[in-house]
Amino acid sequence: MATQAAFLAGFSQLAAQPGRDRAVAVAVAPAPGPARVAVAAVGSAKLGVKAGTSRTAAVARLGVRCRASLIEPDGGRLVDLVAPEEGGRRAALRREAAELPHRLRLGRVDKEWVHVLSEGWASPLQGFMREHEFLQALHFNAIRGQDGRMVNMSVPIVLSVGDAQRRAIQADGATRVALVDERDRPIAVLSDIEIYKHNKEERVARTWGTTAPGLPYVEEAITNAGDWLVGGDLEVIEPIKYNDGLDQYRLSPAQLREEFARRNADAVFAFQLRNPVHNGHALLMTDTRKRLLEMGYKNPVLLLHPLGGFTKADDVPLSWRMKQHEKVLEEGVLNPESTVVAIFPSPMHYAGPTEVQWHAKARINAGANFYIVGRDPAGMSHPTEKRDLYDADHGKKVLSMAPGLERLNILPFKVAAYDTKQKKMDFFDPSRKDDFLFISGTKVSFHNCWDVVIFSTNPLSSLVKS
Amino acid sequence: MATQAAFLAGFSQLAAQPGRDRAVAVAVAPAPGPARVAVAAVGSAKLGVKAGTSRTAAVARLGVRCRASLIEPDGGRLVDLVAPEEGGRRAALRREAAELPHRLRLGRVDKEWVHVLSEGWASPLQGFMREHEFLQALHFNAIRGQDGRMVNMSVPIVLSVGDAQRRAIQADGATRVALVDERDRPIAVLSDIEIYKHNKEERVARTWGTTAPGLPYVEEAITNAGDWLVGGDLEVIEPIKYNDGLDQYRLSPAQLREEFARRNADAVFAFQLRNPVHNGHALLMTDTRKRLLEMGYKNPVLLLHPLGGFTKADDVPLSWRMKQHEKVLEEGVLNPESTVVAIFPSPMHYAGPTEVQWHAKARINAGANFYIVGRDPAGMSHPTEKRDLYDADHGKKVLSMAPGLERLNILPFKVAAYDTKQKKMDFFDPSRKDDFLFISGTKVSFHNCWDVVIFSTNPLSSLVKS
Numbered sequence: 060m061a062t063q064a065a066f067l068a069g070f071s072q073l074a075a076q077p078g079r080d081r082a083v084a085v086a087v088a089p090a091p092g093p094a095r096v097a098v099a100a101v102g103s104a105k106l107g108v109k110a111g112t113s114r115t116a117a118v119a120r121l122g123v124r125c126r127a128s129l130i131e132p133d134g135g136r137l138v139d140l141v142a143p144e145e146g147g148r149r150a151a152l153r154r155e156a157a158e159l160p161h162r163l164r165l166g167r168v169d170k171e172w173v174h175v176l177s178e179g180w181a182s183p184l185q186g187f188m189r190e191h192e193f194l195q196a197l198h199f200n201a202i203r204g205q206d207g208r209m210v211n212m213s214v215p216i217v218l219s220v221g222d223a224q225r226r227a228i229q230a231d232g233a234t235r236v237a238l239v240d241e242r243d244r245p246i247a248v249l250s251d252i253e254i255y256k257h258n259k260e261e262r263v264a265r266t267w268g269t270t271a272p273g274l275p276y277v278e279e280a281i282t283n284a285g286d287w288l289v290g291g292d293l294e295v296i297e298p299i300k301y302n303d304g305l306d307q308y309r310l311s312p313a314q315l316r317e318e319f320a321r322r323n324a325d326a327v328f329a330f331q332l333r334n335p336v337h338n339g340h341a342l343l344m345t346d347t348r349k350r351l352l353e354m355g356y357k358n359p360v361l362l363l364h365p366l367g368g369f370t371k372a373d374d375v376p377l378s379w380r381m382k383q384h385e386k387v388l389e390e391g392v393l394n395p396e397s398t399v400v401a402i403f404p405s406p407m408h409y410a411g412p413t414e415v416q417w418h419a420k421a422r423i424n425a426g427a428n429f430y431i432v433g434r435d436p437a438g439m440s441h442p443t444e445k446r447d448l449y450d451a452d453h454g455k456k457v458l459s460m461a462p463g464l465e466r467l468n469i470l471p472f473k474v475a476a477y478d479t480k481q482k483k484m485d486f487f488d489p490s491r492k493d494d495f496l497f498i499s500g501t502k503v504s505f506h507n508c509w510d511v512v513i514f515s516t517n518p519l520s521s522l523v524k525s
Numbered sequence: 526m527a528t529q530a531a532f533l534a535g536f537s538q539l540a541a542q543p544g545r546d547r548a549v550a551v552a553v554a555p556a557p558g559p560a561r562v563a564v565a566a567v568g569s570a571k572l573g574v575k576a577g578t579s580r581t582a583a584v585a586r587l588g589v590r591c592r593a594s595l596i597e598p599d600g601g602r603l604v605d606l607v608a609p610e611e612g613g614r615r616a617a618l619r620r621e622a623a624e625l626p627h628r629l630r631l632g633r634v635d636k637e638w639v640h641v642l643s644e645g646w647a648s649p650l651q652g653f654m655r656e657h658e659f660l661q662a663l664h665f666n667a668i669r670g671q672d673g674r675m676v677n678m679s680v681p682i683v684l685s686v687g688d689a690q691r692r693a694i695q696a697d698g699a700t701r702v703a704l705v706d707e708r709d710r711p712i713a714v715l716s717d718i719e720i721y722k723h724n725k726e727e728r729v730a731r732t733w734g735t736t737a738p739g740l741p742y743v744e745e746a747i748t749n750a751g752d753w754l755v756g757g758d759l760e761v762i763e764p765i766k767y768n769d770g771l772d773q774y775r776l777s778p779a780q781l782r783e784e785f786a787r788r789n790a791d792a793v794f795a796f797q798l799r800n801p802v803h804n805g806h807a808l809l810m811t812d813t814r815k816r817l818l819e820m821g822y823k824n825p826v827l828l829l830h831p832l833g834g835f836t837k838a839d840d841v842p843l844s845w846r847m848k849q850h851e852k853v854l855e856e857g858v859l860n861p862e863s864t865v866v867a868i869f870p871s872p873m874h875y876a877g878p879t880e881v882q883w884h885a886k887a888r889i890n891a892g893a894n895f896y897i898v899g900r901d902p903a904g905m906s907h908p909t910e911k912r913d914l915y916d917a918d919h920g921k922k923v924l925s926m927a928p929g930l931e932r933l934n935i936l937p938f939k940v941a942a943y944d945t946k947q948k949k950m951d952f953f954d955p956s957r958k959d960d961f962l963f964i965s966g967t968k969v970s971f972h973n974c975w976d977v978v979i980f981s982t983n984p985l986s987s988l989v990k991s
Binding site: 190191194195199200201209213258260261264265268412413450453457461 | 730
């Protein structure tokens with residue numbers, strides 16, 4: 060009821076909000092029951108955009124048109140920061156970036172964030188965080204928009220700069236800088252920049268709840284980063300590609316929304332994972348669709364959404380995981396008709412209850428109004444102590460209370476195990492607990508993923524870490 | 526405008542809220558202009574409370590009647606957790622507490638929190654935090670009430686228990702425990718208790734943004750505390766007293782509201798401090814009143830509100846500070862007609878931007894709708910590095926963006942210095958900066974308080990640290 064009320068309150072604000080004529084703003088009552096669709100404003104005519112045009116053509120500088128019947132993106136419209144080919148903007152930006160005197164070299168993780176930002180996963184963020192956004196993310200896990208509403212934003216999305224370069228930029232009074240890759244090729248321009256201090260200790264403590272050495276993201280992207288942060292509006296020259304044979308899976312939120320609309324989805328449930336999928340997962344996802352059908356939805360679609368950015372060294376590589384996900388669909392373990400497999404381009408923080416909010420929020424922007432959360436999401440072992448870094452239940456609890464996620468339906472992960480009576484995987488029933496078999500060895504290997512057990516001769520399990 | 530809009534939105538929710546007949550709910554438009562008073566519900570008749578009765582008589586179990594024209598307390602009514610003498614409740618609670626098998630011994634800081642909670646400074650909290658409140662405080666610095674609205678709550682107010690006692694309580698299935706002082710005398714009963722893990726590292730990291738050893742509150746109240754936390758509803762046997770000759774200054778939020786109403790205050794501006802007051806402060810407070818009069822308020826009253834709970838060893842002791850505050854009023858540096866001096870019973874965290882929110886939120890509950898914030902509020906030196914723990918501007922910035930504080934008007938502290946042209950203390954004017962004298966020696970001694978300089982032969986300054 061609270062969610063429903065919050066939704067309706069949000070919707071009345073939405074309808075009254077000025078400047079919304081640049082996007083088709085659509086909201087869906089989250090649950091229960093079938094989609095309650097309400098079109099708040101239809102302004103595509105003013106944009107000069109025709110229905111059915113390609114993604115590129117439908118993109119305005121600041122917003123992407125959103126199809127009816129999907130949850131509206133945070134901030135009311137999907138951010139798109141890729142310069143359009145039309146009108147010469149892309150060529151002009153490329154020329155400018157090549158000539159800008161100040162050039163910031165992006166590391167691997169920085170480039171992944173450029174990708175994330177450019178496609179609007181972090182909507183309504185328009186670029187790397189300025190200080191007021193950084194502080195709100197650190198202290199409140201949420202940012203207040205110009206309309207006064209809070210959107211969730213739990214991890215800082217920031218770009219660092221060293222002291223010498225900071226001084227040079229400020230000495231020139233530069234307001235625009237080029238972002239370049241490891242071979243000095245321009246990727247983007249950051250404008251109206253703001254430079255502020257990068258207090259690494261405070262950032263790490265407030266994001267991870269520990270400052271212990273050995274946090275993978277910290278070692279990869281913070282420890283050796285510059286002592287200043289530079290925020291600003293981002294404009295990316297062209298869509299980010301990796302040329303690793305997996306780009307076809309890297310669907311943007313706009314592309315995902317188009318796909319869900321094409322399939323006439325009236326509910327989208329997202330499943331984030333960073334490890335191989337297995338039978339327990341498959342059971343859960345199949346069951347979730349069944350429950351949504353029982354609620355009255357006609358066509359719930361699963362977004363099976365492995366994380367594709369930076370992961371720690373002992374996680375299964377993305378290429379292997381994608382092969383395995385393909386198999387799941389090929390073998391019919393999941394129904395391809397109601398499943399979309401795509402890559403979520405974010406790097407992994409392993410920041411538990413803080414990060415799970417980001418994982419959920421980004422999926423709202425991709426059109427998901429249901430999010431499946433398991434035990435210890437985004438968790439890992441404590442880097443220096445013999446215990447888990449986070450309480451296994453905190454992720455689910457924090458997610459269910461997080462500001463800015465009121466519109467999202469949280470589906471707690473049900474624990475699956477092998478039912479020795481039924482002789483198949485099933486959800487654990489505490490009233491006859493002795494019938495269920497949990498295998499500790501396998502459990503350990505999946506400990507950082509889900510509290511779920513593989514017990515099957517299905518060929519899928521042989522792919523795990525193979 | 527945003528504040529005004531947020532206020533009005535809040536008010537419409539208020540008027541529609543059920544169950545509000547237990548308190549006179551009153552809201553005042555924050556600024557600019559004179560009080561816009563609107564009585565949302567008058568329910569004193571249902572409470573059996575007559576206007577003008579004493580504090581005790583006016584107190585219901587869960588709420589204190591609030592006078593017209595003051596900002597409404599967080600959650601709509603002021604919490605009061607002291608058992609009423611009437612009806613035998615106090616005697617019954619005392620008997621029960623004496624007989625309860627499980628007794629938790631309170632340390633100095635615990636007892637200060639019992640005091641804080643019992644008088645409703647932390648309204649709408651009804652006792653030590655349960656886990657859902659603790660997690661929201663840690664992650665969001667705000668807690669969502671049953672009505673869906675967020676109230677600010679940035680520091681965890683929690684009670685720890687050791688493992689042996691935790692096991693004993695849980696083995697008995699006890700739901701009520703007695704809280705006792707260092708001589709085993711019952712102070713309160715905690716009921717409907719919930720016990721959950723006390724992850725000290727995570728609590729410290731998320732509250733202070735560092736886990737460096739040497740944080741005063743951590744050493745005093747966390748490092749040696751139990752590994753479990755116990756939350757529940759608090760009922761205190763009788764008002765907390767210290768018998769140190771200063772109890773007459775320890776006015777509860779209800780008493781302060783009565784005092785402001787008696788003086789017909791139409792604006793209350795709060796000044797939190799933990800160090801001696803000086804001429805720079807006095808200039809600021811006098812100037813603030815002038816500005817409020819210019820805004821159209823007829824009778825702005827200053828709440829000069831030194832913190833009275835735990836402070837670190839090198840801060841000036843409370844007894845000295847109170848003597849000095851008395852002098853300020855005696856000598857007419859501040860006008861006694863428009864100034865209320867009282868003690869804020871909270872312990873000090875020295876948690877900078879996190880703690881300043883608590884300092885501001887608690888003053889809303891005492892009736893203040895304006896809060897003066899300085900440089901580096903609640904800041905200190907980093908315990909192990911040669912730098913300030915917090916960026917001096919973060920406190921003000923975080924406070925101005927904090928969820929749940931939208932109704933409060935934040936007044937940034939203006940820097941005062943000695944104007945050698947005018948030969949008096951005045952606000953620093955950067956356009957003629959050479960006319961102003963900052964004395965570094967004195968500045969250093971006040972570094973952790975305010976970026977302001979004493980330059981005066983006023984006898985007040987001789988009291989400092991004397």
